[in-house]
Amino acid sequence: MVLSKLFKRQIALTQDHGSWVFILSPLLIGLFAGERFPIAAMCLILAAMGAFLLRQPVGFLVKTYSGRLPAADRPLAFFWMTIYAGLVLVGLTGLILQGFAFVMVLALPGALVFAWHLWLVSKRQERRQAGAEILATGALALAAPAAFWVAQGEYDPLGWALWVMTWLQAAASIVYAYLRLEQRVLTETPEPSKAWKMGQRAFTYTSFNLALAISLGWVAWLPRWIFLPFLVQWLETLWGINTPAIGWKPTAIGSRQLLVSTLFTILFIICWRYS
DSSP: OHHHHHOOHHHHSOSOGGGGHHHHHHHHHHHHHHTOOOHHHHHHHHHHHHHHHHHHHHHHHHHHHTTSSOGGGHHHHHHHHHHHHHHHHHHHHHHHHTTOGGGGGGHHHHHHHHHHHHHHHHTTOOTTOHHHHHHHHHHHHTHHHHHHHHHHTSOOTHHHHHHHHHHHHHHHHHHHHHHHHHHTTOSSOOOHHHHHHHTHHHHHHHHHHHHHHHHHHHTTSSOGGGHHHHHHHHHHHHHHHHSOOTTOOHHHHHHHHHHHHHHHHHHHHHHHHHO
């Protein structure tokens, strides 16, 4: 009974279900690329997930103080904020004790983006902010080099390549999701020229990512077959432009996005380790 009173989903957990993949994917990619799972990796996961979950109760608090929500649930928001902040503190302490204090530097961009997000929340301007979401995924993608370095046991410049590639994929995913949401309100299938005009930005993002992955693999800066996961995303975008999501529910769009992102993560790990 006590737990049921303390747990309110809209306070304890993010309501943006698709955002989970933007923290889990880079974490998994970094850890598997590093090929080890030391105790410090558990500390990193604890800190990263605590920081990710912290966004919801803190955002809820900002809404109560800005008059957007009633103050009655404010104590619950403080409760969950304390829990998640505690997880972050335990995780960071473990990283320091394990000799990975330098990884904490990667939290600074995330803190700045988080502060900007809270400012947008206070101004009721956080929705439909593609630029802010892309920056946020860039901060979350820093989990990839952090996990890679922890798994490797030391700093390795190759971690920055993991950050760039995972961020590019996430950015393209967000732009494509906005395209699908724009398509769902159409009343009829558009002419091919209009469909391609709508999808131009998404196609440009995924085409750039694919071309970059092919090029870096060709010159052996990255594994040769690393373009395959980006090819999946490119093909999905191509299909989505020619098959508008007219009448689709947002949950259906999100579920397909999750499936594609999951497939990307699995393929990226396989191609990184075995090609």
